[in-house]
Amino acid sequence: MKSNNDYTTRLIKYKRILIQLKSLGLEKVFSSNLGDAIGITPSLVRKDLSRMNLSLGNRKGGYNINDMIESLNSILGTSELQDVVVIGCGNLGKALIKHEAFYKEGINITAGFDINPRDAEVNGIPIYPMEVLINYVTQHKIRVAVLCVPAGAASHTRDLLSECGIQGILNFTPVELKNSEYLRIQNVNICLEIENLFFQISEKSQTIGIS
Numbered sequence: 001m002k003s004n005n006d007y008t009t010r011l012i013k014y015k016r017i018l019i020q021l022k023s024l025g026l027e028k029v030f031s032s033n034l035g036d037a038i039g040i041t042p043s044l045v046r047k048d049l050s051r052m053n054l055s056l057g058n059r060k061g062g063y064n065i066n067d068m069i070e071s072l073n074s075i076l077g078t079s080e081l082q083d084v085v086v087i088g089c090g091n092l093g094k095a096l097i098k099h100e101a102f103y104k105e106g107i108n109i110t111a112g113f114d115i116n117p118r119d120a121e122v123n124g125i126p127i128y129p130m131e132v133l134i135n136y137v138t139q140h141k142i143r144v145a146v147l148c149v150p151a152g153a154a155s156h157t158r159d160l161l162s163e164c165g166i167q168g169i170l171n172f173t174p175v176e177l178k179n180s181e182y183l184r185i186q187n188v189n190i191c192l193e194i195e196n197l198f199f200q201i202s203e204k205s206q207t208i209g210i211s
Ligand SMILES: NC(=O)c1ccc[n+]([C@@H]2O[C@H](COP(=O)([O-])OP(=O)(O)OC[C@H]3O[C@@H](n4cnc5c(N)ncnc54)[C@H](O)[C@@H]3O)[C@@H](O)[C@H]2O)c1
Pocket: 087, 088, 089, 090, 091, 092, 093, 113, 114, 115, 116, 117, 130, 147, 148, 149, 150, 151, 153, 157, 171, 172, 173, 174, 188, 189, 190, 191
């Protein structure tokens, strides 16, 4: 199971690198470029490519970036530009919408939604009231939402998003939301990550005898 996850994670990383290389105007890539970019050996990259059952190029001539992105999209069930919406456009939601680098990584924030929209748009991205969410999601075939509402609204909004047909939620609220049969949740908690980092450092310092 673990190796499967590692393989899938590597495919996602390859895709991100390939999109970046494409945006720089490159057409070919070598296994060593991909390996260096994600910190693995070129031979593991080539192994992955053969596991993907692809003949998109060769070790000496390089691999065609466009073809690789297309094949990775079909294997991962994604498209080159992934449309997402942001729910809750306060401090965090707006900061994410303003972060233009997401687009270069293939993440396209198409709209924001808020129970009380204070701006009609942020960075050219429209902010709509929650009442139009279901129509928008259906019409634009949106599958993933980024949840930035207050903790008290997290569970209710999760259910609402599920009813709208959303299949994946990146959850920034402190409430740990659970997956269901039709909904995948990725909980993000920066505090937890920082605490974990401090724990690792203190564990390490105990091992090597630093106080
Ligand atoms: N995961 C992390 O590491 C991390 C970091 C920062 C903030 N957060 C969390 O992100 C969330 C947002 O934080 P913030 O600072 O942007 O808060 P905020 O108060 O600035 O923004 C919240 C926004 O949600 C809107 N809202 C409230 N109820 C709603 C509902 N039912 N439907 C749609 N919109 C609704 C509000 O109108 C507001 O615009 C909070 O839950 C916060 O705890 C998490």
